[in-house]
Amino acid sequence: MSAVAINLPRILRVGAGASTELVATMAQLGVSNPLLVTDPFMVQQGYAGALEQQLKEAGLPCAVFADSVPDPTTDSVAAATHKLQAGGHDCVVAxxxxxxxxxxxxxxxxxxxxGPMRDYKVPCAIDTGLPVIAVPTTAGTGSEVTRAAVITDTETQEKMLCMGLGLVPVAALVDYELTLTMPYRLSADTGIDSLCHAMEAxxxxxxxxxxxGIALTAMAAIHTHIRTACAEPDNRVAREAMMLAATQGGMAFSNASVTLIHGMSRPIGAHFHVPHGLSNAMLLPEVTAWSVSGAERRYADCARIMGLARTADNDQLATDKLIAGLRQLNADLQVPGPAExxxxxxxxxxxxxxxxxxxxDSGSPSNNPRIPDVEEIAQLYQRVWDAA
Structure with missing residues (x-):
């Protein structure tokens, strides 16, 4: 196999209490004037205040931008950028x-x-930027370890994919204890998002x-623990497993790419304001069913590692069980269809x-095992609607 480029954060602190190690992480990186970027809910929950307290006790300044919005827009990014520039900050805590x-x-x-951010969407590579220390509070997107950001253009409503080394956080503090208060729907949708990352990678x-190896490990953990994490939000074993799997899924897809599910998911989110993880969940069974013929052995591996198929099952039987299992997972987690x-x-x-x-046009479908044309993608959107 020819050489591949693998891009990961320089520092990963993983496990209970990792978020309390912000000051030590900043010292390692040689930064001291952060802008904390978060959202109103994180402020309300006290998570932002806990990070601010760490910095205060260390005698470090901390300005806060708490106006992040779901499905971030170029307007919200511009507001954060202005605050970052005005404060002369040397790093960002996310x-x-x-x-x-x-x-x-x-x-x-x-x-x-x-210039506008649309000038820097894929295929442009964004390879430089201020250091980012990511502190994730959901077990799903894997954004804390990826070289990607998805930003909606406020003018055109296009959900733009931006990529490059400058978007890889230099450090990630992956603390599953921050996920113990996640509600059911968010737990389910972000968990299936992680599963999509691992499978697509x-x-x-x-x-x-x-x-x-990372993708297979993540798939096994997610399928084992996702129902428990949703049904028992304070189950620490399940929450820890889901948080680690989310980070592993992020590592996998960031270095191998997502495929057709994510390509089709972004327009659903942009036009109908469906949360990203939920739109992936809506697509997962039908897009997988359409794609299996392009990589039957690999999809069969997914079924086996998740315990949906036996080692003795042939690949066709295994993939049939995979599709049935994904449909059952959506049913168990009460994933709504578009109409619902x-x-x-x-x-x-x-x-x-x-x-x-x-x-x-997003480019992700070209990485799919079975590559669709525009008419086939439209037909798949129809199948997703009809299947719900």
Whole structure:
């Protein structure tokens, strides 16, 4: 196999209490004037205050930008960038789920750049930026270890994929104790998002020996623990397993790429404001069913590692069990279809051609084991609607 480039944070602190090691991490990195980027809920829950207290006790200043929004926009990134620039900060601390972390990462790279963020979306590579220390509070996006950020263009409503080394946090403090208060729906959706990351990385045309092992480990843990984590929010064993698997899933897809599920997910989020993890969950069974013929052995591996198929099952039987298992997982976790979420069929039908083109243009479908054209993507959107 030819050489592959693997990009990861310099510092990973993983486990209970990792979030209390912010000051020590900053000392390792030689930074001392952070901007804390978070959202109102993190302030309300007291998580932002806990980080501020650490810094205060160490005699370090800490300005706060607490206006991150779900599905971050170029407007929210611009506001964070302005505060970052005005304060002369030398680093960014990102606290929250994927939206807050993506906001922080985008601001950290845009503070050094001119022009609108759309000038820097894929295929542009953003390879420099201020150091980011990520403190995730959801077990899902993996944004704390990835070289990607998804930002919605306020003017065009396009969900832009931005990538590059400048978007990789230099440090991640992965503390599962911050997830113990996650509500059911968020736990389910972010958990399935992690599962998508791991599966897509494993079947991607850019899969490699480094990411394969991480992806398989994450899949096994997620399928074992996701139902318990949702049903028993204070179950520390399940929460810890899901948090680690989310970080592993992020490592896997960031270094092997996502595929058709994520390509189709972004337009759903942009047009109908469906949370990212939920739109992935809506797509997971049907897109997998359509894709299996392109990498039957790899999908069969996924079924076996998740315990959905036996070692003795042939690949076709294993993939059949995989698809049935994913449909059952969605049913068990009460994943709504687009109509149940509140999407009008007329709007879905009208936007299908545009969503299909936007999905194709994102580049992610070209990494899928079975590569679709725009008409096939539109047909898949129809299948997702009909299956719900």
């Amino acid at each position: 606290l929250g789920g994927g939206s807050s972390i993506d906001t922080a990462k985008a601001a950290a790279v845009m503070v050094q750049r001119d 494993y079947v991607s045309r850019k899969a490699n020996a480094f990411t394969d 979420w509140g999407v009008a069929q007329q709007s879905w039908d009208q936007l299908m051609p545009l969503m299909a083109q936007q999905a194709l």
